[in-house]
Amino acid sequence: MRRLRALLRDWHWSLPGFALLGLLVGLPALMALPLAFSHFDGLHAPRFAGLTNLARVGADPLFWTALGNSLKVALWSVPLRLLLALGLALLLHRPRRGAGLLRAAALAPSVTPDIAWALLWLWILNPLYGPVAWLLSGFGIAPDIWLTDPAAARRVLALISLWLIGELVVVLIAARKEIPQELYDLCAVEGASAWTVFRRLTLPMLMPVLLLLACRDAALSFQTSFLPALIITKGGPQYGTLLLPVYVYQNGFEYLRFGYAAALALAMFAVTLLMIAVQLFWLRRWTRRGA
């Protein structure tokens, strides 16, 4: 009982979040797991299919296309998001006039409904009337490049993901504030340049947090890219932005293959776990070396 009481004392603010997470994410995910091993069209009771769906995933060329696309988008978006968030955090961590407003501005897009900003981007990227097209044409770049070039379309999705870095900024501001001021005073006494301070002090001290955020962001990029890929690029051109979550959605809700969609989701989960494992391995190695 004492242990439970201690647990509640330490974690009571997190409990509602955990409960909702369990109810709205964990439970449905667990319930979807058996679907991956069944034929389920949503119209009849599921029939056991063994490993058929998973075998089919491996032989499905569109699955590999979607996986490749998702990884390529993540490869662009994760470093860019972290870089931008780090820059903003370093700019905004000091209490100065207007900093609160700017922090709120950085966070605001993250709390905007997804559909609202997706529609906004749809206008921004309009190949004739959007501001991006106008800017690009000034540099002699065809304004419809993301409609015809799959690689450009993926980069557009990565660009859109930069919009949602509010949480990263908040975490990095907190992490920056944790670095003792004495260390910076010492650097000042030693006459270190701003670049040296950043390279030798700030970056190493923030690195564990940055790596953890990279892990989280890599996993998250599989999910956050769903809506723009569905609404803005619609999986095109030439399947160039057919991302895994979009392919899962199509199979489940358009073609009524919920069993196969669950198998695809399971594969997506496995890939995400693998990505996190690799990054955690690096993180652990890095921290050991640092120690």
Added chain:
Amino acid sequence: MLACWKYALPLGAALLLTLTACNRSGGSAATGATAEGERVVKLQVFGDTAELKSYRELIAAYEAGHPGDRVELLPVGKQADHMTKLSTAFAAGNPPDLFILNFRRFGQFAAKDALAPLGPQMSASGQFKAEDFYEPALEAFRFRDTLMCLPQNVSSLVVYYNRALFKQFEVPEPKDDWTYFGDFLSAAKLLTRDLDGDKRNDIYGVGIDPTLIRLAPFIWGMGGSLVNDLYAPSLVTLDRGPALLGLNAVKMLMTRYRVTPKLAEYQAENNDSRFARGALGMLLQSRRYTATLRELEGQGKGLDWDVAPLPKLQKEVGVLHADAYCMARDARQPEAAQRFVSYALSEAGESILARSGRTVPSRKSVATSPAFLDPQQKPARAQVFLDAIPKLKRTPNIAVWHEVESKADVLLEEWFYEPPLPGESDLDGADTLIVTRQLRDAVQPLLVEDLAREQAAKAAPAAGAR
């Protein structure tokens, strides 16, 4: 201990509230009856505001004449979202009693035994007489020889044209027997204009969505076919001679004559809105678009427009665009749902939707009545839709057809907007051959698998009978 309860109670209450909110299938909703004894039929439809308005009128008229029956409209904007919502509702075990399905999507549900056979049921109760309706629409909704859904409309692809632009540029208006290579292309060229001299066309001659359903009549018109067998397709046959000619004929609009919006322009503004703002001379669309144009007229943004038949290639042929009322096998109020369908398909019910402009009525008597052919309402040449009916062909209504079209449309859109291969003329159609072979190979496994499933399903009752 008390501390535990301090946290547990609010948490428990929150969970209980959440679970209660999630439990949508309990109580009266499960039976479709309200406390006052009303029978509530849920009807899910898709359409723009003009279309939904006409559904609301239909429901109001039905409820006024049927005390105790209530129809709850579940409106969805786009057909794709309508299908998503429908499949989610079925998967959750909470499907609407009635819903609208296009014949190209209905096989998905019919093959999986999710639909109640409305035709036999309502014919047996005397609520439906097949001979009162157009046969092409009925035929499209038969699955394994059973009429599963009852057709609400028998629309088809026609040419909407901007009469003001035709007059302004002195282009002769389309005649009933106009031809593709002569009259249509010539009109498209004359209508395509760069008005301000900025080397960008301000008005395009024709707008066509490069999708399989839109291209189909051109393929048929040149004597080609989409599949090897309409009722049991195992192969897409677009890579064969006449079909290739049909596809090349359409591609010329983009590559040779440049009379249709380019990809960037098409993505920036769809053909429907381009036509509505008067920047497109001709638009290939179905009857649904009439309701939108009439709505714009009501807002004072009307055009001077009319419709013409599809231009003739080698053969005169059209493509069916029919929707039907379907009932879920597990409908909670099947009798009330059938009463509503009976009313919606009656002369009174069909007249309401016909007056909105949304449908070409499936009931012959309404289609030939002033409700549809009202000379005071646009289009003046509404008879065009009726004249097209005997020439209509349709795509297969098999379970995987929607998926076939989805895969085909990705490839066809890319093909349509791409220039011809280097060193090739657009008339050679080398890129057309490549894309149709890609398409054939991409969808073949789907068709073969579906055919095997269908043959097994047909064999099972036969084996049972022996």
